[in-house]
Amino acid sequence: MTNKNLNILQSFNILYLEDDKNLRLHTKDVLEDFVNNIYAVGTSNEAFNVILNNKVDVIISDILLENENGIDFLKFLKEDKNIQIPAILTTAHTDTKYLLDAIKLKVENYIIKPINIKELLNTLHDILLPVIQQKQIQKNNHIIKTISTVTDSKQVEVVNFIFNNLNNENLLITSYSEIMEKISISKPTLIKLFKELSEKKILTKVQHKTYRFDENSLNVL
Amino acid sequence: MIFNFNKIRAYLDAISFSGKTNFLIFIITGGMISITILSQVSIFSLKHDFDVLFEKRTKPLIELEKLKDTYKVNIYDTYYDVSKGNISYENSREVILLAKQLINKSWTNYKRKTENKDNQPSYITTFITNLFPQTNMFKERQILGENIIRNIDKKILIISSIMDNINYYFQRDEYYAASKNIEKLNFQIKSINIYLTSLSNYDLKLAVNEKRKTEKVFNIIIIISVISIFFVFLFSIILSMLIINNFIKLHSSLEQKVDDKTKELQKLNDSLEKKINVEVANSRKKDMIMFQQAKLASMGEMLQNIAHQWRQPLGSLTMIIQSFQTKMMHGKLTDEFVDKKVNDSLLLADSMSNTLDDFRNFFNPDKVKNEFSLQSCVEHSLELSKYLLEREKITFSLIIKDNIQISGFFNELSHVFLNIINNSKDVLTSKEKTLEKRIYIVIKKVNNLAQVIMIDNGGGIPHEVLPKIFEPYYTTKYKSAGTGIGLYMSKQIVEKHMLGTITCKNIKHKLESEHLYDCAKFIISIPIKQEGYNDK
Numbered sequence: 001m002t003n004k005n006l007n008i009l010q011s012f013n014i015l016y017l018e019d020d021k022n023l024r025l026h027t028k029d030v031l032e033d034f035v036n037n038i039y040a041v042g043t044s045n046e047a048f049n050v051i052l053n054n055k056v057d058v059i060i061s062d063i064l065l066e067n068e069n070g071i072d073f074l075k076f077l078k079e080d081k082n083i084q085i086p087a088i089l090t091t092a093h094t095d096t097k098y099l100l101d102a103i104k105l106k107v108e109n110y111i112i113k114p115i116n117i118k119e120l121l122n123t124l125h126d127i128l129l130p131v132i133q134q135k136q137i138q139k140n141n142h143i144i145k146t147i148s149t150v151t152d153s154k155q156v157e158v159v160n161f162i163f164n165n166l167n168n169e170n171l172l173i174t175s176y177s178e179i180m181e182k183i184s185i186s187k188p189t190l191i192k193l194f195k196e197l198s199e200k201k202i203l204t205k206v207q208h209k210t211y212r213f214d215e216n217s218l219n220v221l
Numbered sequence: 222m223i224f225n226f227n228k229i230r231a232y233l234d235a236i237s238f239s240g241k242t243n244f245l246i247f248i249i250t251g252g253m254i255s256i257t258i259l260s261q262v263s264i265f266s267l268k269h270d271f272d273v274l275f276e277k278r279t280k281p282l283i284e285l286e287k288l289k290d291t292y293k294v295n296i297y298d299t300y301y302d303v304s305k306g307n308i309s310y311e312n313s314r315e316v317i318l319l320a321k322q323l324i325n326k327s328w329t330n331y332k333r334k335t336e337n338k339d340n341q342p343s344y345i346t347t348f349i350t351n352l353f354p355q356t357n358m359f360k361e362r363q364i365l366g367e368n369i370i371r372n373i374d375k376k377i378l379i380i381s382s383i384m385d386n387i388n389y390y391f392q393r394d395e396y397y398a399a400s401k402n403i404e405k406l407n408f409q410i411k412s413i414n415i416y417l418t419s420l421s422n423y424d425l426k427l428a429v430n431e432k433r434k435t436e437k438v439f440n441i442i443i444i445i446s447v448i449s450i451f452f453v454f455l456f457s458i459i460l461s462m463l464i465i466n467n468f469i470k471l472h473s474s475l476e477q478k479v480d481d482k483t484k485e486l487q488k489l490n491d492s493l494e495k496k497i498n499v500e501v502a503n504s505r506k507k508d509m510i511m512f513q514q515a516k517l518a519s520m521g522e523m524l525q526n527i528a529h530q531w532r533q534p535l536g537s538l539t540m541i542i543q544s545f546q547t548k549m550m551h552g553k554l555t556d557e558f559v560d561k562k563v564n565d566s567l568l569l570a571d572s573m574s575n576t577l578d579d580f581r582n583f584f585n586p587d588k589v590k591n592e593f594s595l596q597s598c599v600e601h602s603l604e605l606s607k608y609l610l611e612r613e614k615i616t617f618s619l620i621i622k623d624n625i626q627i628s629g630f631f632n633e634l635s636h637v638f639l640n641i642i643n644n645s646k647d648v649l650t651s652k653e654k655t656l657e658k659r660i661y662i663v664i665k666k667v668n669n670l671a672q673v674i675m676i677d678n679g680g681g682i683p684h685e686v687l688p689k690i691f692e693p694y695y696t697t698k699y700k701s702a703g704t705g706i707g708l709y710m711s712k713q714i715v716e717k718h719m720l721g722t723i724t725c726k727n728i729k730h731k732l733e734s735e736h737l738y739d740c741a742k743f744i745i746s747i748p749i750k751q752e753g754y755n756d757k
Contacts, residue, residue, distance in 0.1 A: 020537070022537040022569065023536045025565075026537050030540060033548065113532060114532075114535050115536060117540065117546075
């Protein structure tokens with residue numbers, strides 16, 4: 001269906017605001033397979049209750065609701081309640097009036113009805129991916145920090161230095177003395193570390209004072 | 222001759238009618254006048270001729286008779302008496318002298334009268350006499366007359382010489398010689414008497430001649446006047462005939478002209494009738510086109526409605542179709558799920574189909590009249606315009622006081638309601654947003670009439686517009702796509718097809734709120750029992 005990993009959606013809760021009962025039901029049936037939880041509601045009041053009582057990651061809202069307006073609801077959330085939740089608008093209208101309002105509200109996307117589920121899922125993916133990644137980074141940081149507490153902290157510092165000083169071409173231009181100036185590490189330990197990295201082809205010497213970092217070598221580990 | 226006659230005829234024909242009449246009058250008057258003058262002149266000349274005859278021929282005869290008598294009585298008798306001695310010579314002298322004078326006088330009188338130029342015959346007589354010359358008898362006779370007159374002159378001289386002799390002898394008293402001379406005288410007197418008699422005969426003959434001549438002249442004049450009368454008469458007749466002919470021709474030509482003109486008028490009339498028919502047909506066609514346009518215009522509005530009504534089920538259907546794929550992906554495509562979704566989609570497709578049917582039926586004229594509920598018809602119209610009303614934030618309320626069944630064309634009537642709702646919508650749309658836009662519809666029964674009252678608070682209809690709103694091609698929607706046919710068509714449908722009435726007025730109404738609004742109110746009344754239904 002898609003080359004994007006939609007499994008990432010599995011952990012998220014989605015609020016779906018649509019006044020047409022049929023469409024609401026069917027869309028819910030589709031989306032519930034992809035996400036952790038889908039709250040399908042017909043009015044903005046219900047939607048607000050859901051937001052107050054549950055964790056909502058993305059709001060999907062129709063613009064023209066019965067007697068109300070999805071844009072007005074989002075405005076109310078973002079401006080009045082300062083609840084910043086990414087939102088997708090769906091509408092049968094290609095009216096620029098709505099489009100402009102949507103852009104001003106910094107809505108994440110604007111989907112024309114009838115809804116193409118692929119488009120909707122991709123949009124959800126695009127919105128939620130940074131969240132996932134953020135989580136991942138945070139997790140990795142936690143891992144590194146945890147590891148560093150149980151292993152030699154000096155070596156971890158050097159690795160940290162190496163990655164911080166990689167240029168765009170994954171090249172590290174430095175010397176042992178430079179490293180030693182920043183980090184209080186003995187030269188033999190430093191040489192041993194570089195040697196070890198070089199053996200594992202993680203950081204190979206290209207020329208004098210220049211080392212290349214090879215991402216692929218990490219996968220071998 | 223015929224050619225000439227034809228030429229004359231042609232010429233006469235060519236003369237104008239009044240010319241002919243004038244000519245006829247001229248001819249008749251001229252003829253009458255000439256006849257009158259001619260007859261007068263003839264009568265006078267004849268009288269003159271008779272006078273002349275009398276003067277010239279009769280009076281000289283008297284002179285001649287006198288002459289004769291004088292010779293016989295005065296001279297001879299006197300001389301005879303003297304010779305007998307009955308009277309004296311002296312006495313007789315005077316008598317003789319007197320007689321001589323008398324003779325002279327009479328003779329000269331005679332001569333003068335016969336030669337008198339005054340007694341010439343009248344000019345006309347002369348003219349006619351010259352025109353019809355007489356035999357030479359007159360000339361011979363003249364010579365004869367002259368001879369006689371000469372002889373008489375001689376005799377008179379002889380007698381006077383004899384008388385001189387007698388007188389001589391008597392003076393000498395030679396009675397014998399005297400008596401011998403008297404005898405001679407007697408003889409001479411007798412001979413002169415014979416001459417005189419023959420002269421008077423001659424004169425009488427002349428008179429007879431002249432009388433004949435006069436008669437001839439008279440006859441000629443009569444003939445001429447008869448001929449001229451005849452000609453005048455003929456001319457008059459011919460001219461009258463011509464003029465009558467002309468009249469007839471004129472009459473017939475006028476008749477022809479009138480006929481022609483009548484035919485032309487008839488033709489013109491026919492062509493006008495044709496033209497009118499064509500124009501009527503054209504205007505019908507135009508009406509049809511306008512109806513069509515009005516339909517198209519409302520179709521455009523309807524289309525938005527339909528589109529909106531289709532969007533929702535279409536969205537749902539799209540979602541259902543995609544759901545099969547996603548369920549399959551997750552291995553959750555159970556029979557139960559498929560059944561449920563298929564049912565749902567069939568329901569959706571059904572509703573879409575119904576919407577289409579509504580749309581199609583609306584624009585398809587009903588073929589037969591049906592019995593239907595007025596309420597359902599109004600609801601149908603509201604349903605069709607619901608989307609547009611919602612979009613313009615117009616609220617509507619339908620109040621059913623009586624549920625009425627009527628018979629007629631459902632779609633047409635629905636069209637009427639839709640039309641009025643659309644008009645209300647157009648007016649309300651143009652109002653400011655603060656106005657709470659309302660349409661208020663009541664269905665109720667009044668006597669034998671089903672009434673639908675439609676009120677909107679769009680401020681009512683301007684007074685100058687109100688009388689014209691049902692006229693065709695009248696529109697106030699200059700900028701929008703108003704055809705001006707909507708209300709006209711509505712009126713036609715209600716009045717002609719439903720036998721009802723449609724009226725409009727401005728009222729003030731609360732429309733279930735606290736404000737008093739200026740409202741336009743349409744009342745559509747339809748007879749509940751539709752007898753004598755006009756099946757178009």
